[in-house]
Amino acid sequence: xxxxxxxxxxxxxxxxxxxxxxxxxxxxxxxxxxxxxxxxxxxxxxxxxxxxxxxxxxxxxxxxxxxxxxxxxxxxxxxxxxxxxxxxxxxxxxxxxxxxxxxxxxxxxxxxxxxxxxxxxxxxxxxxxxxxxxxxxxxxxxxxxxxxxxxxxxxxxxxxxxxxxxxxxxxxxxxxxxxxxxxxxxxxxxxxxxxxxxxxxxxxxxxxxxxxxxxxxxxxxxxxxxxxxxxxxxxxxxxxxxxxxxxxxxxxxxxxxxxxxxxxxxxxxxxxxxxxxxxxxxxxxxxxxxxxxxxxxxxxxxxxxxxxxxxxxxxxxxxxxxxxxxxxxxxxxxxxxxxxxxxxxxxxxxxxxxxxxxxxxxxxxxxxxxxxxxxxxxxxxxxxxxxxxxxxxxxxxxxxxxxxxxxxxxxxxxxxxxxxxxxxxxxxxxxxxxxxxxxxxxxxxxxxxxxxxxxxxxxxxxxxxxxxxxxxxxxxxxxxxxxxx
Amino acid sequence: xxxxxxxxxxxxxxxxxxxxxxxxxxxxxxxxxxxxxxxxxxxxxxxxxxxxxxxxxxxxxxxxxxxxxxxxxxxxxxxxxxxxxxxxxxxxxxxxxxxxxxxxxxxxxxxxxxxxxxxxxxxxxxxxxxxxxxxxxxxxxxxxxxxx
Numbered sequence: 001x002x003x004x005x006x007x008x009x010x011x012x013x014x015x016x017x018x019x020x021x022x023x024x025x026x027x028x029x030x031x032x033x034x035x036x037x038x039x040x041x042x043x044x045x046x047x048x049x050x051x052x053x054x055x056x057x058x059x060x061x062x063x064x065x066x067x068x069x070x071x072x073x074x075x076x077x078x079x080x081x082x083x084x085x086x087x088x089x090x091x092x093x094x095x096x097x098x099x100x101x102x103x104x105x106x107x108x109x110x111x112x113x114x115x116x117x118x119x120x121x122x123x124x125x126x127x128x129x130x131x132x133x134x135x136x137x138x139x140x141x142x143x144x145x146x147x148x149x150x151x152x153x154x155x156x157x158x159x160x161x162x163x164x165x166x167x168x169x170x171x172x173x174x175x176x177x178x179x180x181x182x183x184x185x186x187x188x189x190x191x192x193x194x195x196x197x198x199x200x201x202x203x204x205x206x207x208x209x210x211x212x213x214x215x216x217x218x219x220x221x222x223x224x225x226x227x228x229x230x231x232x233x234x235x236x237x238x239x240x241x242x243x244x245x246x247x248x249x250x251x252x253x254x255x256x257x258x259x260x261x262x263x264x265x266x267x268x269x270x271x272x273x274x275x276x277x278x279x280x281x282x283x284x285x286x287x288x289x290x291x292x293x294x295x296x297x298x299x300x301x302x303x304x305x306x307x308x309x310x311x312x313x314x315x316x317x318x319x320x321x322x323x324x325x326x327x328x329x330x331x332x333x334x335x336x337x338x339x340x341x342x343x344x345x346x347x348x349x350x351x352x353x354x355x356x357x358x359x360x361x362x363x364x365x366x367x368x369x370x371x372x373x374x375x376x377x378x379x380x381x382x383x384x385x386x387x388x389x390x391x392x393x394x395x396x397x398x399x400x401x402x403x404x405x406x407x408x409x410x411x412x413x414x415x416x417x418x419x420x421x422x423x424x425x426x427x428x429x430x431x432x433x434x435x436x437x438x439x440x441x442x443x444x445x446x447x448x449x450x451x452x453x454x455x456x457x458x459x460x461x462x463x464x465x466x467x468x469x470x471x472x473x474x475x476x477x478x479x480x481x482x483x484x485x
Numbered sequence: 486x487x488x489x490x491x492x493x494x495x496x497x498x499x500x501x502x503x504x505x506x507x508x509x510x511x512x513x514x515x516x517x518x519x520x521x522x523x524x525x526x527x528x529x530x531x532x533x534x535x536x537x538x539x540x541x542x543x544x545x546x547x548x549x550x551x552x553x554x555x556x557x558x559x560x561x562x563x564x565x566x567x568x569x570x571x572x573x574x575x576x577x578x579x580x581x582x583x584x585x586x587x588x589x590x591x592x593x594x595x596x597x598x599x600x601x602x603x604x605x606x607x608x609x610x611x612x613x614x615x616x617x618x619x620x621x622x623x624x625x626x627x628x629x630x631x632x633x
Contacts, residue, residue, distance in 0.1 A: 242598070418575055
């Protein structure tokens with residue numbers, strides 16, 4: 001049964017559609033593999049067997065009745081713990097929401113289920129998406145399948161580890177400042193952060209609303225097109241969603257004439273040697289495939305990390321105000337006054353990094369500091385958007401590494417927030433500009449940890465990224481490498 | 486203070502010619518935080534005079550905690566103060582953006598399409614209240630807010 005677990009989502013859907021596999025059999029195979037491997041990985045917080053087998057049976061019943069099946073028929077999908085499903089727990093990796101059961105289902109998940117997907121469980125994450133290693137989960141860290149004493153990246157580290165270890169055929173994550181792309185790089189899989197607004201955020205537990213995007217992981221870039229096709233489009237429940245674009249990238253079958261912009265600020269200084277060497281080699285391959293390399297500059301990326309952390313924490317301080325012990329989760333009792341109850345509940349329920357970011361965001365928004373910090377950050381964000389707009393007059397896509405370093409040992413950075421924030425230096429620029437970005441494997445370190453390279457395209461050109469990634473895959477085998485079982 | 490930079494690399498093969506020239510140009514993204522820790526960073530491009538980063542002291546920490554409805558126990562205050570001070574100092578270069586400041590970007594979506602207002606049935610009250618720690622008569626119950 002291991003073969004089915006290593007198949008692409010498209011292959012699995014095809015097998016189920018043709019009746020060569022039942023959706024229930026596929027689901028059983030993935031649960032058996034997860035039962036065997038996840039105890040050492042901790043990618044999942046919960047395997048939702050009952051709901052998964054019910055969904056699989058619906059697909060099988062549809063087929064038995066001769067009804068057409070969806071494009072994701074029987075495809076087992078792991079879901080980050082910050083996307084809600086009606087009646088099931090979604091905790092966002094937080095003790096505060098440990099028992100929270102949603103009264104509704106996230107639009108993206110509903111659309112995946114409508115396409116025939118089988119959602120098999122919720123995956124571990126940094127609490128509320130705040131972290132780059134999944135060590136900030138209230139429920140313990142996830143381990144990187146390539147080396148168990150290393151982090152998988154974050155914040156969607158559980159989803160990245162699950163897809164890397166073949167515990168699911170697609171994995172859903174969310175990306176606020178790199179939380180899909182960075183763990184994709186560290187786990188050797190492909191991860192897509194779509195254009196802001198292409199996928200509804202309704203039912204995504206908010207971290208920073210102007211940055212949050214639902215994204216996904218796959219072993220095969222083509223599977224991400226299935227994800228995007230199923231989930232994209234306007235949702236009345238999210239006013240920032242945009243219609244499906246009309247631009248079509250399917251005509252591109254090779255890389256000849258593709259202008260690849262290489263911003264020096266994100267490609268040279270400060271990178272780990274192995275990362276620099278791998279992305280340099282990848283660029284040579286791309287050149288050999290006919291792409292044109294255009295050297296350029298994105299000067300405002302020098303401010304990207306402070307800009308991101310001030311915008312994100314300011315929005316987080318506001319978004320997380322709702323966890324006050326009144327409407328959700330556990331209440332810390334023993335006090336007779338409402339405000340004291342709220343402070344006691346929040347202090348007991350939030351982890352240390354979440355509290356640090358709430359305090360930083362509160363600082364950035366407080367009287368006397370707001371214009372100097374939050375105000376400057378949103379002005380710097382405009383400068384960054386302008387830099388990208390200028391760059392895209394000279395090139396079709398941008399290229400640089402996803403993370404300056406490969407996966408690092410668990411515990412090695414967790415006590416130094418600034419060092420952890422720097423892990424996001426190469427992913428936050430596209431987030432701030434709302435642009436689609438994709439990470440795909442491009443090599444390994446000398447001690448065999450995966451390295452990812454990142455593509456960024458103009459807004460609404462997500463499909464171009466997927467085409468480029470698929471073409472690169474046709475000529476390389478980095479994406480076919482697997483961690484030892 | 487602990488270092489926050491990554492090891493400089495030897496990424497100086499042909500495709501990164503521009504990167505090699507970087508030292509004479511603007512700051513690379515990865516160096517910005519570390520450089521911003523150095524006094525006088527990018528003085529020549531300051532939009533306004535360099536300001537001393539605000540001191541994050543215990544009274545300010547207490548004020549922020551009160552605003553955020555957090556209780557910071559005394560044994561955690563020193564570590565929080567240290568982290569906040571380092572972060573705010575590292576982010577201080579942002580206060581020196583080049584002139585003129587452009588309009589702010591608060592959301593990346595320029596114009597989301599408008600739709601007709603349509604009344605939709607709300608979520609059932611019982612469903613919404615199901616996660617409440619305490620409820621009565623279709624309402625959330627909280628401890629006393631005002632004095633009797």
